[in-house]
Amino acid sequence: MAPKEVTVRVNRTGTESLVPNRDAVTLDGPLTIVLEAESSPAHVHCRLGGPLESVGSIRPLTDDEHGDANYYVAPDSPTKLRLDIEPMDLESPLEGTLELVSSYGAAACTIDIKLVPGRRPADIDRNLGQPQRSETEQETESLKRLETLTKLDVGTLGVVVLAAIALGIGITTAFVVGGVAAYLALMIIGAGTVGALAVLLGVIDPPGQ
Structure with a gap:
């Protein structure tokens, strides 16, 4: 399963709103979160809900962000975040939510996230690439x-x-x-x-x- 990406538009013209490009995401690894402001700067607060909160963490992908869960979004420069999942042996799907809030709660949206077991890497015999010697x-x-x-x-x-x-x-x-x-x-x-x-x-x- 390829890495996923979700984009959330921050609209501050008229009725403020947060509009994601998808309402639900199924993952077996990290998720990239792209925040876009349409008209004016905004701050967006991100948090995880449900069982996902105990195994996931959100961090910025830009050097000027500090990862305090409240992220600045400029109109001409999208802010990219990354949802990282702690390494673990997941036996069954784990569900949770990604919640985004802006303008002191005036605008909010929730994205449902399902984390599914990923493919385990195959064991590779390190001797396969080495020439084998005959019994003689x-x-x-x-x-x-x-x-x-x-x-x-x-x-x-x-x-x-x-x-x-x-x-x-x-x-x-x-x-x-x-x-x-x-x-x-x-x-x-x-x-x-x-x-x-x-x-x-x-x-x-x-x-x-």
Whole structure:
């Protein structure tokens, strides 16, 4: 719903009157109020009535006005006011009135105002505008981080993992089978695994070098 505007003409020729261009307004946000004097200067008092009074406020849009609810209107220069609505979650329509009075009550008019729930802004995913990385790229980045931490290349890391798995299987088998032969086999497997890792990691030189 677009912002609304209502114009009120102040007529001081003959019978004084305040004539709005509409008698009722439906809003979901601010309202601009334009006061126009047709013949001579005037002061117009504005106030809100009903439930709207507790959620709305009127302020001038010009720097020379002070917002004391009594606004000066020059014949050649319309005075613009703004009805602001406090931010809130409105579940059902709220009704009230905008009342305007001039010439010490000699002229008055009332505009019915209905405030309806406005559209809530849609949630925007901040990651939509960012390029998405594939699973392969993420895995490659993870491997690079692991290489940086361990200072080992991917091939060496794979051998280390396989050796750890083999050693774990040997330990489990020794506990399940039991006996001297099983523990002797475990010791041989363990020694071979440790020796192979030591050569692979450069801790010891291969035989014959």
